[in-house]
Amino acid sequence: MSSASSEAAMxxxxxGGATLFALSARQVTKRFPGVLANDRVxxxxxxxxxxTLLGENGAGKSTxxxxxxxxxxxxxxxxxxxxxxxxxxxxxxxxxxxIAMVHQHFRLVDRFTVAENVVLGHRNxxxxxxxxxxxxxxxxxxxxxxxxxxPRATVGELSAGQRQRVEIVKALYQGAEIxxxxxxxxxxxxxxxxxxxxxxxxxxxxxxxxVFVSHKLGEVVxxxxxxxxxxxxxxxxxxxxxxxxxxxxxxxxxGRDIDLSPRRSRVAxxxxxxxxxxVGLTKDGIERIANISLSVRAGEIVGIAGVSGNGQRELxxxxxxxxxxxxxxxxxxxxxxxxxxxxxxxxxxxxxxPEDRLGxxxxxxxxxVDNLVLTRDRGFLVDRKSALVEAEAFIKQLEIKTPHAxxxxxKLSGGNSQKVLLAREIFGAxxxxxxxxxxxxxxxxxxxxxxxxxxxxxxxxxxxxAVLLISEDLDEVLTLADKxxxxxxxxxxxxxxxxxxxxxxxxxxxxxxx
Amino acid sequence: xxxxxxxxxxLALTGHSPxxxxxxxxxxxxxxxxxxxNTLGLAxxxxxxxxxxxxxxxxxxxxxxxxxxxxxxxxxxxxxxIALAGHLPHVLAVPTVLIIGAATGALWVLLxxxxxxxxxxxxxVSTLLLNYVALNLVNYFIYGSRGFFRDPTTSFPQGRGVEExxxxxxxxxxxxYPTVIIAVLLAVALYWFMKRSNFGYETSVFADxxxxxxxxxxxxxxxxxxxxxFSGALAGLAGAMxxxxxxxxxxxxxxxxxxxxxxxxxxxxxxxxxxxxVLTAILFAGLRVGGASLQISSNPVPxxxxxxxxxxxLLFALGGEIFRRNRLRIRxxxxxSVAS
Numbered sequence: 001m002s003s004a005s006s007e008a009a010m011x012x013x014x015x016g017g018a019t020l021f022a023l024s025a026r027q028v029t030k031r032f033p034g035v036l037a038n039d040r041v042x043x044x045x046x047x048x049x050x051x052t053l054l055g056e057n058g059a060g061k062s063t064x065x066x067x068x069x070x071x072x073x074x075x076x077x078x079x080x081x082x083x084x085x086x087x088x089x090x091x092x093x094x095x096x097x098x099i100a101m102v103h104q105h106f107r108l109v110d111r112f113t114v115a116e117n118v119v120l121g122h123r124n125x126x127x128x129x130x131x132x133x134x135x136x137x138x139x140x141x142x143x144x145x146x147x148x149x150x151p152r153a154t155v156g157e158l159s160a161g162q163r164q165r166v167e168i169v170k171a172l173y174q175g176a177e178i179x180x181x182x183x184x185x186x187x188x189x190x191x192x193x194x195x196x197x198x199x200x201x202x203x204x205x206x207x208x209x210x211v212f213v214s215h216k217l218g219e220v221v222x223x224x225x226x227x228x229x230x231x232x233x234x235x236x237x238x239x240x241x242x243x244x245x246x247x248x249x250x251x252x253x254x255g256r257d258i259d260l261s262p263r264r265s266r267v268a269x270x271x272x273x274x275x276x277x278x279v280g281l282t283k284d285g286i287e288r289i290a291n292i293s294l295s296v297r298a299g300e301i302v303g304i305a306g307v308s309g310n311g312q313r314e315l316x317x318x319x320x321x322x323x324x325x326x327x328x329x330x331x332x333x334x335x336x337x338x339x340x341x342x343x344x345x346x347x348x349x350x351x352x353x354p355e356d357r358l359g360x361x362x363x364x365x366x367x368x369v370d371n372l373v374l375t376r377d378r379g380f381l382v383d384r385k386s387a388l389v390e391a392e393a394f395i396k397q398l399e400i401k402t403p404h405a406x407x408x409x410x411k412l413s414g415g416n417s418q419k420v421l422l423a424r425e426i427f428g429a430x431x432x433x434x435x436x437x438x439x440x441x442x443x444x445x446x447x448x449x450x451x452x453x454x455x456x457x458x459x460x461x462x463x464x465x466a467v468l469l470i471s472e473d474l475d476e477v478l479t480l481a482d483k484x485x486x487x488x489x490x491x492x493x494x495x496x497x498x499x500x501x502x503x504x505x506x507x508x509x510x511x512x513x514x
Numbered sequence: 515x516x517x518x519x520x521x522x523x524x525l526a527l528t529g530h531s532p533x534x535x536x537x538x539x540x541x542x543x544x545x546x547x548x549x550x551x552n553t554l555g556l557a558x559x560x561x562x563x564x565x566x567x568x569x570x571x572x573x574x575x576x577x578x579x580x581x582x583x584x585x586x587x588x589x590x591x592x593x594x595x596i597a598l599a600g601h602l603p604h605v606l607a608v609p610t611v612l613i614i615g616a617a618t619g620a621l622w623v624l625l626x627x628x629x630x631x632x633x634x635x636x637x638x639v640s641t642l643l644l645n646y647v648a649l650n651l652v653n654y655f656i657y658g659s660r661g662f663f664r665d666p667t668t669s670f671p672q673g674r675g676v677e678e679x680x681x682x683x684x685x686x687x688x689x690x691y692p693t694v695i696i697a698v699l700l701a702v703a704l705y706w707f708m709k710r711s712n713f714g715y716e717t718s719v720f721a722d723x724x725x726x727x728x729x730x731x732x733x734x735x736x737x738x739x740x741x742x743x744f745s746g747a748l749a750g751l752a753g754a755m756x757x758x759x760x761x762x763x764x765x766x767x768x769x770x771x772x773x774x775x776x777x778x779x780x781x782x783x784x785x786x787x788x789x790x791x792v793l794t795a796i797l798f799a800g801l802r803v804g805g806a807s808l809q810i811s812s813n814p815v816p817x818x819x820x821x822x823x824x825x826x827x828l829l830f831a832l833g834g835e836i837f838r839r840n841r842l843r844i845r846x847x848x849x850x851s852v853a854s
Binding site: 320321341354360364365375 | 710711712714715718719722723725726727728729730731
């Protein structure tokens with residue numbers, strides 16, 4: 001289906017064939033028991049290029065990155081460095097060839113300082129380490145690429161963004177010319193993402209190349225010179241910047257047309273179902289939630305945007321009855337529900353999809369059937385027969401991929417377990433349940449699953465539920481919400497109707513600058 | 515299997531024929547009619563302590579105090595057998611004694627249970643320490659005082675016998691009592707109850723993910739308390755069965771055989787499955803009985819061999835468990851690296 005575009009991309013490859021590729025994969029095939037992770041994959045990286053390897057979970061992009069950095073040996077095919085074939089036997093060997101990978105989960109020693117971590121594993125260290133010399137060297141490398149770092153700081157005390165910088169400095173210190181970054185923005189706050197991009201620009205100007213490995217369409221793709229898309233172990237397309245929009249890329253990733261366009265309420269909002277009136281929460285002397293008032297009406301989605309850690313979790317737990325507010329009132333269907341406990345809040349008509357799917361919303365080792373009974377009124381003996389019928393209906397309707405209804409939820413993919421959770425909270429909660437609180441419902445999910453989740457939330461809205469969507473993913477809030485509120489340090493600092501959103505104003509509000 | 519090979523090595527080292535010894539071990543423990551009834555008799559309280567341990571383990575609670583709870587069950591049921599049984603109609607005497615024994619066992623775990631549920635104090639330490647208190651309590655009642663539980667008719671330190679109505683009759687001339695039927699039925703009933711009931715469901719959610727239990731509004735304090743108390747009651751029942759069965763009094767002999775600790779081992783081997791507890795308990799009791807009778811055979815083998823065998827069974831079973839899990843983990847890592 002995408003052959004035209006991929007051929008066009010191949011054409012541009014051939015044009016570039018005259019120049020020397022910094023790193024290439026030729027017909028790389030890698031098999032794992034039962035899985036063909038890479039199937040004759042070609043990949044080329046120019047010197048000074050930013051190249052994104054895009055694909056859903058399981059598409060084989062991490063496998064390819066691991067082959068390129070020497071972690072895996074390809075079963076077939078070859079890796080070429082500056083046009084000559086190299087047989088990488090280990091990541092260290094890869095590093096000797098100037099190729100380094102920064103993993104999504106950092107591999108640093110928390111109790112060491114930045115400088116100690118950077119030089120860790122370096123072969124040519126003097127027998128006696130002079131801390132000052134090392135620290136100066138590390139600081140030099142960091143400065144050259146615009147990576148502000150204190151070499152004396154202990155790594156355990158650094159933020160995710162700073163740790164990532166340590167990893168990058170480490171790679172550069174060891175002489176990396178090609179840097180593979182696995183999901184580099186997954187753990188970063190927006191300002192840190194901007195910092196990372198500055199570093200990347202500084203690196204490419206110095207002739208180094210960067211490969212982003214990502215499953216998210218977004219910032220990473222925007223700053224790439226080229227994007228190579230993978231699906232099911234194959235390359236489905238390779239496009240230069242500006243040649244394809246996100247919709248096209250999503251189609252290459254998923255293999256079908258993906259609709260991530262905004263969804264708004266199609267019915268007029270009706271009576272108010274959820275109301276917060278001057279709600280506050282002070283815990284351990286710190287004000288976590290300050291004076292929040294908001295209302296959600298039947299048939300609308302109210303979105304709460306904000307950078308993680310600004311009170312989202314507390315707000316959700318207060319509404320769901322897991323914590324009692326220290327001031328203010330919460331009304332569901334007009335009835336006051338402050339601090340009456342989760343069960344009674346549910347009886348009052350609330351359904352809640354927590355941020356942590358496995359481990360809070362679902363019991364990971366229990367089956368789909370058993371997880372559907374979780375929020376029911378169970379009586380003395382648990383009725384699993386009707387739950388089984390329900391589970392099978394959900395599996396069919398929502399296309400949940402599972403061997404059967406008795407499979408443990410932890411064995412499902414993120415998207416499928418989220419479908420189970422949403423199905424229970426939206427359809428399994430009874431007619432009385434008309435308020436839905438949803439937290440970061442698509443975190444870590446594939447594009448296809450994101451679309452499915454958004455569709456479900458839209459359906460919930462259309463069926464007359466009042467939905468409160470709390471998400472750190474701004475795009476998600478903007479896509480779905482009829483009203484957008486920005487949470488900053490526990491208070492609402494910005495409020496705007498969904499179709500009138502000024503993205504810049506929202507972004508500033510999220511950073512606390514409004 | 516490996517356990518038997520290791521045991522065999524020990525036998526050979528101590529100058530016994532491994533095959534011959536195993537042969538007589540099996541015949542004394544399982545296949546002869548006297549052997550199997552002795553085994554079932556010993557297995558009866560062991561099933562109960564095994565169930566007690568498995569029940570708590572199910573909710574990730576580690577009740578190590580079955581031993582002490584069993585002693586208290588013995589004391590409580592002996593009191594009931596002496597003081598109450600005479601005033602009760604015949605059919606009610608034995609059940610009352612059993613129930614009071616279970617209740618005292620539960621009472622013994624009440625303090626650790628409250629500490630655990632309210633303050634999060636480790637139940638492992640508190641239940642374990644109470645074992646020593648219970649042990650000395652029994653010793654005191656029999657050796658240290660001229661109190662209620664001591665037989666007043668003789669100067670030899672032994673327990674005062676319970677009323678005859680408070681005891682079961684043995685099956686024929688065997689050492690097996692009808693309590694074995696109660697223990698097995700209990701195991702089956704528990705199996706069914708934990709699988710089907712809301713209580714069983716809530717404990718499985720709580721064991722799997724305490725956060726999920728909190729999310730669903732389950733009461734963790736109440737669950738913890740009731741699971742530990744019930745576990746204590748099962749262990750107390752083991753002591754009570756000893757009273758209505760072979761002992762008929764507070765008998766310090768129970769202190770020698772460590773059925774409480776063995777119950778933990780049995781539960782672990784049975785992977786906390788209640789029905790499997792029954793089979794494992796019988797297997798274990800057989801090793802004990804067979805081992806004990808080897809001592810008095812024509813070519814005496816020390817009881818220590820049976821203990822060595824028990825130890826190696828546990829070691830290899832747990833070792834096998836680790837192998838099983840590790841293999842799973844290796845596979846999972848591969849899948850993850852493919853997936854991401």
